Amino acid sequence: MEPMNWGILGAANFAAEHMGPAIHAAKGARLAALATSSPEKAARFEAFAPGLAVHSNYDALLADPSIEAVYIPLPNTLHIEWGLKALAAGKHVLIEKPLAMTAAEIDRLIAARDASGKFATEAYMIVHHPQWQLVRRWLDEGRIGQLRHADVAFTYDNPDPNNIRNRADVGGGSIPDIGVYAYSSVRFAARAEPVEMSALIKRENGVDTFTQVRGEMAGPGGQFSYAALTATRLFARQEVTFQGESGRITLTAPFNANVFGEAQVHLHTKTTTETHRFPGVNQYVLQVEAFVAHIRDGAPYPWMLEDAQKGQAMIDMVRAGEV
Template sequence: MKPVRWGILGAANFAKEQMAPAIHAAKGAELAALATSSPEKAAGFLAFCPGLKIHSTYEALLADPTIDAVYVPLPNHLHVEWTLKALTAGKHVLTEKPIALQASEIDQIIAARDASGLLAAEAYMIVHHPQWQLAKKWLEAGEIGTLRHVDAAFTYCLTDMENIRNRPEAGGGSLRDIGVYTFGSARFVTASEPVDIAARLILENGVDTFAQVSGIMDGPHGRFTYESITSMRLYNRQVVTFQGDKGMIRLDGGPFNANYNDIAEIELHQNGNKVITERFPTANHYVLQVEAFGRSVREGVAYPCPLEFIRGTQAMIDTVFKVGVEITL
């Protein structure tokens, strides 16, 4: 089957280090073009993909008739604009998270997607990883009994104040950067939505550097309590637990950055001190994401993480900003 030919808008470090190599390695994909006006930045991509075509502008890449799909790793506040431009140019588009800064903005992307018949998606890679799919399978199989509580934490310490995550005009803050993981992972595994939310936020220079969220979620597994902590000022920590009345599913060691800090691992704890551990040392969720995207484009397979799901997570973030109480420690 003909591979999907990819172009990348902008030579972001994350694109160079993660997504461009993933596109280059994925089955059914070909990394074909990059848009950047910087020869120095282009050099990092050409080092592992020497045949890459370099366009000096984003518009030139979108006008390239040989490109089927584009990946958008631009700063958060530019995501909606260039996602829509890519669709208008007739390109399938995978945009880095968050694809929008408000849930309502995603509606226009969905409308453009439907009108064009093209695939538009947010690069929410974790749902493609087997550890998260196994968590969902275990929960649905009743391995932990009745679900009672979910808690998630994602923290790291960012001291570079010039980083776009520390800039409000660029859509910075912990919730938009990593809240999509603590919220979205709970929604994905449980297929549930929040019915009550409370939050405490610490703001610095107009961005949330800490968010403590609690609430109640409801779905096919009934109602359960939920807690989340995100921060850009704490030591690295990533952990998610799903607790039932007969067991617990725990993802630790970097479940949102699988095999980066530690080997991807998931544990099933059950009565009688029984623990089942599954490890995934070779699974690359970025590669799996690109391959899933390609199957949807070439074979018409339903994309595992549609924009409608992404909108739900953004709506949850919107609510936290609305109800959150600013605190000072």
């Protein structure tokens, strides 16, 4: 079977450094087109994808009949607009997180997906990493007893006022950039949803740079307390801990595995300590391969638009709970 031809809307740094190479390296996929008006930016993609077709604008790429799937790493406020256009053009679409600015916006994308018969979802890559699948299985199996508490920290320092993540007009801030990981990682692993949330939020120029969340979540095993810290003005930190009545699970590179550090999961109980390491696993490649397998073979996909919408609903709840 011929590989699935992919196109990328825009030459974002993240696409050049991570998702573009992942698409081209994934089994059953090929990066075949890019939309950018900059020859210099296109050259970064052509270096790992020789023969890449470069379109001068997004509409031209969507009109390319050879492209079957589109990846959208545009500014946050443009995700829904171009996701709808890609579906209307008959493309499958993988949209960078956060999918939208509010949960209600995603209704239009779900309706367009259903009407088009094409696949569309959020690029929430961590659910494809075996470390998160392992943690989910451990929690399902009750390896730490009943879950009582989960806490997350995801921080980095980005003071550049011109960086897109520090611009309110395009949906910048720590909550949309990394809150989607801090919140929905626990939702995914514990099969839980928020019950109530309160948040201390600090801003600079209309963009949240520090958000501390406390609340309660509920899953199959009952209700548990939850705490999360996201910040874009602190030294880099990534850590997730699930504490139960009889054990604890800790992830030391939960989100940027093999970039922040080696992915490791530690299980501590009263009598044992168990550690699993995942060197060299590329969660972006796994994400693309799962996307292709879902379309080609009907394989299960762990993160649908409905999952992303519930994650955005939690973000909305955090913002509404500001104190």
